[in-house]
Amino acid sequence: MTDMMKDQKNRAAIWFHDLRDEIVTAFEALEDSQTTGPFASEPAGRFAFSETRRTADDGSDAGGGLMSVMRGGRLFEKVGVNISTVHGTLGAAAQSAMAARGVPGIEADPRFWASGISLVAHMQNPHSPAVHMNTRMFWTPGAWWFGGGADLNPCIEYDEDTASFHAALKSACDTRSPDTYDRFKAWADEYFYIPHRKRARGVGGIFYDDLNSGDWEADFAFTQAVGRAFLPAFLPVTERRRDMAWSEADKDTQLIHRGLYAEYNLVYDRGTKFGLATGHDPDAVLMSLPPLAKWV
Template sequence: MQHPTSADIQRVREFLLDLQARICAGLEQQEQAGGGNAKFIIDDWQRHEGGGGRSRILQEGVVIEKGGVMFSHIDIAQLPPSATERHPELAGTQAQALGVSLVIHPKNPNVPTSHANVRLFVAQKEGQKPIWWFGGGFDLTPFYANDEDCTAWHQKAHDLCEPFGDDVYDRHKKWCDDYFYLKHRDEQRGIGGLFFDDLNEWDFETCFKYIQAVGNGYLEAILPIFQKNQDKPYTDEQREFQLYRRGRYVEFNLIYDRGTIFGLQSGGRTESILVSLPNLVSWAYRKEWDEHSAEKRLTDYYLKPRNWLSLNIQ
């Protein structure tokens, strides 16, 4: 197996920083198109333990209520339990991790919340060859969904996976459905997309090309959804439902999300780790939605794993 050199890691770092900048620029354009002028502020930071990152945050926009697009490249003196649970052979190992992770919470309930991340992990014991893998994916969490957006999102995921193997989309789509599941609620967080971890089944260069495709694919998939939905009118009741559903998002990120757990256990920068949480959220006592309402259809139809590519969209 090809092992990454310091030059390889630097190439990944450069791609990630460029990806972060391009995603922020694309989302800022959508904010401006909606009549807003909010921009991503840049917050560079360093860790005493080694490494650092660049946090880019947009808050209180007209289109985007809160968005965080985070780059980090950190050194880890000793891997935390969240990293060694699946890899006990790495206990006590030094490592470095670099990646871009983002969550975008739109203001309009007709625009879904979206999440993406791509990352590289490299661990090495003294005198041994490094162990490495990539991870990442993207997923969509709608409030007032429609079949066209769900199908387009999954079509982009399918198309970017296709050059890497006929089964890649199916495997990583299922992994996403299985991962973004709230066990205590018995429901999916959203309509899924792609999720993968421990990716080193190909050579390093092919794996790197795959995370490039995933990172670039997020922006290509989300911008048309913003353009289509961000100017739609909505009611106070729809806004209330959006805040209610955001509660599920918070529950998943704080209880199950590997990235959140790893970041906190590895001594990461708490403010950057928890930037995925929306500024406004509600845990109102559960209402019984009308059987034929859009709110009821969200959980009964959209938040069920399904083959979105099989829909016949006219």
């Protein structure tokens, strides 16, 4: 590995950590400002932090991260903002999957390094949509690439929210090229589709993976743009919906939709599969699951 690649890895890991800090601060400020609704008299929610570790098959240390989770807040019922930087050797299943995607050299040398941020928020108010965002950098001896995206998951849909969320993500995509948003939106529509339900899990967003244009700086800059776009995409939606009154029927709709979200993450999500297959902390990997869900 070259000194340049070592520096690039370090810069990416620091960026994901800094983005986590920015989002955690913004979400706790939202909790402080929530002064109406059924949970307004409760203490404002705060993140609890715990380190996570990955252990290689031979028992050696293989990196880890920081799990940041808030539960039972005034606004957030559960939200996690996790970061990790891990390394080691891919298992046979993960190695085969990457070989099938065309990752060069992975069959001959299964070493890897990965760093990223992963966020999922489930809200108290059924009118406030759940949201997911993650960005990551992945390295193998034969290649490096970036991936990630964000998508909105309302149980009660509002066209205004969908439009503003997508507009913020389009602004990030436009920093790369005029056609990036259309391509990555279509990719999200395909990726976040639940075949056994024959429907999408939400109203979409953007998704990209295996991003290696040959220009690391440009690809890293785009991934940073996606990360910076998250709060401008999500905060206005939350501000619009957080004080709306809801009924028991609305809450029931939310719990059923959360069941849909859980099904997707456990059956199809690439990050969940990778995290569990490579021995990362299962509590961190499964942080995305809602605190309560319901199936009809």
